[in-house]
Amino acid sequence: MTDYSHVDPADLDTEFSLTVDAADAGKRLDAVLAANLEALSRNRIQALIKSGDVTVGGAKIVEPKYRVNEGDALTLTLPEPEDPEPMGEDIPLAVVFEDEHLIVIDKPAGLVVHPGAGNWTGTLVNALIHHCGDSLSGIGGVRRPGIVHRIDKDTSGLLVVAKTDQAHSGLAAQFADHGRTGPLERAYLALVWGAPASLKGTIDANLARSHTNRQKIAVVKTAGRRAITHWQVKERFSHAGEPALASLMECRLETGRTHQIRVHMAHIGHPLIGDSDYGSGFKTKANRLEEPLKGLVANFGRQALHAGLLVFEHPVSGKTLRFESQTPPDFENLLSALRNF
Template sequence: MNNNSPQGAVSTPQVDIENDNSAAVTITAEQAGQRLDAALAAQLPQFSRNRLQSLIKAGSVLLGESKIVAVKYRVNEGDVFSLTLPEPEEAEPQPEDIPLSIVYEDDDLIVIDKPVGLVVHPGAGNHTGTLVNALLHHCGDSLSGIGGVKRPGIVHRIDKDTSGVLIVAKNDFTHKGLAEQFADHGRNGPLERAYQALVWGAPIGLKGTIDANLARATANRQKIAVVKADQGRHAITHWQLQERFGPEDKPALASLIECRLETGRTHQIRVHMAHIGHPLIGDQEYGAGFKTKHNKFEEPLCSLIANFKRQALHAGLLVIEHPRNGQIMRFESPLPDDFQGILQGLRQV
């Protein structure tokens, strides 16, 4: 309500845009007979008249289930128009000359040893400097149209601060074949994905399986959380103890775990290991409660862990069947230096 309206004048209600970029505008008696663009402009002052005219012409305004595309359409009292803003179109990623560590390459696929800090594909806050930008430069037009504009050739991903093996398709045939293998997660085929993780403490036993559904956390949509069995998406992680660190007669201070995925959910290993009480060393999101654990160690290990500001997770192994010739291909990546430094320090504890 406009409290500055002259006495006796009727003010027009103002409508807010909802979170889903939509709004419902009900025509008042005073607006009856007005042009549609004028009536909308009165209730949606956050938009210019020209912007509203463009939205009307684009079919973004409905009366009931009917699109109204005429800006001069005369409105009636009680008409309810729904306006839906189109999703903003993001710029097509451009080729960038970014160095790549190439493990293998042929006419159908390319295997990258992804370093820590490299984002896989463009997204919010990362529109340039991604693996996709680098691949477009390296592979040229052969990637265009594969897997969509934002993710050409990408069939799986690794978090920005996780290192290791990642495979990319160069054509539609290979993209389809690899996507089918990753969707199957090795249940009926040769696909293998193994990760090395340094975690706080050590799980009970030599190996185990974490079966816990995952979904976006309600309090923070950037994080993932374990949810009830009838909610979220099914997620299974198989783990095996590789090394245990600390005095033999006391609980382990840390351990090296190999994780193999039966499903591929966002942050799956990180959330699952935190869920069983053994978050990854350096994990700022899911291991915040363990951030002072490094004080248990002497120098230089104490400082190494304190300054390790990422999750200690590495995609060390990938096995696939080549979609073109059926050859079983095995790719491995050595641990990066910072991960290796902490590992060597733990072995001396």
């Protein structure tokens, strides 16, 4: 049998064999396979062991923590990837970068990332299944794109998606680390009501599901999950000498919680323009605006938030990749109106 030690993902066959050497003797079965099969995540290997796809000396072993001995012949058989439950759909995509391991998309506002209640079709996942086809190598045993981070339906901007199990594992580790030890960066541009007194700051406030509305997120004093947002004012927009009407802010995430920027900005009294969930209290202020700004704000139809910067380490090559996205036309039109108000 072919020895696939430290195999390249592109060359991975349906069967992998390995003879345990002295250095690996006494180690866990899943650990030995994971160390020699970089194309598969350890979670995936554990699942394959439990499903009976691994033998030791010809005997099926279904316990990942089984301790191997020197000279043991290990064989892992990869089942054919299952077809994904979501169907592929021919939805146009703005592809910023793509190789055999991953794809970077500039997502338009209005596109849901993942199928779910009320959105089983017409999502980014449906589009990627159609676009990528057989280049999706079977993440977790299913031929599907690996979503490692999401942006809200009505937020525009950059998103990276894994096409292979190895890329999924590497990207997931980076996003879990939040850039503390690697090059990961995520920056958003936001148009918010009002202006903070200072030009920059940090919000460190735990987030959890709201007790009054489970569809919303709220800042909580105890429990919840820690959430940190670093912000900087890029521009302030005022009118006739009055206090700042609105601001253009850059928000950088140190964590990545659901609705984090939207909730944090509302928490400090500067909710996003157009955010009906967390900035509805500013509708009265919007109604007092003069045209054409009043009409633009009223018809904006989404939170004014754009994921404009994404930096990460390629999970296979190790190269640092940097991508920037221009704000879309609706955002630019609103920005221009604020500057000329």
